[in-house]
Amino acid sequence: MERLLHVVQELSATRDLTDVMDIVRHSVRDLTGSDGATFVLRENNFCYYAEEDAISPLWKGGRFPMESCISGWVMMNQKPAVIEDIFADSRIPIDVYKKTFVKSLAMVPIKTNDPIGAIGCYWSENHSATPEQIKVLQVLADTAAIAIDNSHYQSVIAIKARQLEEAMDGTMLAIANIVEHKDLYTSGHQRRVAMISMAVAEEMGWSPDRCETVFRAGIVHDIGKIGIPSELLSKPAKLTPFEFALVKTHPEAGYKILKDIPFFLPTAQIVLQHHERFNGSGYPYGLGRDKILPEAQVVGVADVFESMISHRPYRPALGMEAAMDELLMNRGILYNPDIVDAVVNLVKDKGYRVPE
Ligand SMILES: [Fe+2]
Missing domain, CATH: 3.30.450.40 (GAF domain)
Structure with missing residues (x-):
């Protein structure tokens, strides 16, 4: 028995x-x-x-x-x-x-x-x-x-879950494309930020699920720019304080677009916080240190890094060296030191290069 x-x-x-x-x-x-x-x-x-x-x-x-x-x-x-x-x-x-x-x-x-x-x-x-x-x-x-x-x-549940996830990822890409169509300079930026964010998250030893969440957030992190006039996004000169204030609304606008889809809520929160900075000097809320989601800190650092190594309407690409200098100079100030270290490890020790 x-x-x-x-x-x-x-x-x-x-x-x-x-x-x-x-x-x-x-x-x-x-x-x-x-x-x-x-x-x-x-x-x-x-x-x-x-x-x-x-x-x-x-x-x-x-x-x-x-x-x-x-x-x-x-x-x-x-x-x-x-x-x-x-x-x-x-x-x-x-x-x-x-x-x-x-x-x-x-x-x-x-x-x-x-x-x-x-x-x-x-x-x-x-x-x-x-x-x-x-x-x-x-x-x-x-x-x-x-x-x-x-x-x-x-196995039926696993197949259905996979299909649902693929449908959601497709939706996410469609959303990302909307803003990239509007602003040529954002085109490819979100995808590259997503890839850098994921590489950094992996370097930090995060779980595959967490790395995937970071990737998804990267893909749509600037979706809130959809509400900002194209002329402003591609203005070949420095923005006026008023214009800059308008651009600064994009994290909240992005959050509002994504927050009502339950599957996207974690993504929405990361999008909301991707311009917050380690010392509390970022926007929209001026959150600092552990008040900022670690995922948002990773996307934030990847965003700065990618922006510096790419061309912008108002300046040419600054290059990898300058991007690394910026991160190291503001290590522990604007950027979480662990995340900066992960980027340095990736680029300097492991020869990581940002995909085209
Ligand atoms: Fe942004």
């Missing part, structure tokens, strides 16, 4: 068909005291002998028509078969059994309504399976059925 409970527990925790078969295959023999066990799966009108564990080979890998094997009979009749003498039973295809050690067998369907397979056990001496042995087999089959269903739903 203890062993059976253990097997049932193991099966309940399994999310994979191969593991289900493995557990059943290894437990049927010692739980029933039989000389062999098979795990059969229904494949349309065929019985596929997927796994076995026996004193000598049975039919592993074989496929037999439903009408001509006992597992097919069990599935079609939705009930167990107990056969003490296989040579005296018309349901048995004797030719297939002659080459094996089998003299007696018991087999139960996996799922009684619309069976998806069967579990069998075999004896080398004539033996009539006891009601207890049949019960044990049926418990294993029922638990295997639940585990197989679980593994199926698990």
Whole structure:
């Protein structure tokens, strides 16, 4: 009983068909005291002998028509078969059994309504399976059925989640393209900031999920610029204080665009804070140090870094050296020192170059 409970527990925790078969295959023999066990799966009108564990080979890998094997009979009749003498039973295809050690067998369907397979056990001496042995087999089959269903739903859920994520990422890219169409100088900037942000997050040892969130935020971090006149965004001169005040509204505008889509909320918060600075001198709220989301600090540093190494309407590219100088000069002032160090490690030690 203890062993059976253990097997049932193991099966309940399994999310994979191969593991289900493995557990059943290894437990049927010692739980029933039989000389062999098979795990059969229904494949349309065929019985596929997927796994076995026996004193000598049975039919592993074989496929037999439903009408001509006992597992097919069990599935079609939705009930167990107990056969003490296989040579005296018309349901048995004797030719297939002659080459094996089998003299007696018991087999139960996996799922009684619309069976998806069967579990069998075999004896080398004539033996009539006891009601207890049949019960044990049926418990294993029922638990295997639940585990197989679980593994199926698990993979369906994983596929759906992936599709949803892809749809969301597509939406995100579409949103990013809107602002990039409006302002040629932003074109490519968000994508490059996203890639730099992700590289920095990875360098800092963040989890893949966190790195992906940082990447998503990078992709849309300037979406709020959609509400700012194009002439201002591409003005080839310094902005007036009034114009600059207008540009400074873009983090909040971006937040408002993204915040109502639950999946985008973490992104929205990062977008809102990407111009905050370590010493509290940034905007819109003047948050400092640990009041700023670390993700927003990474995007903020990547944003400055990318801007300096690219051309701007009001100046040519300043270059990698100047960008590194800016980060190092303001390390611990405008920028979180750990993030600056991560960028330095990436660029100086690991030869990181910003993708085109
Ligand atoms: Fe920005």
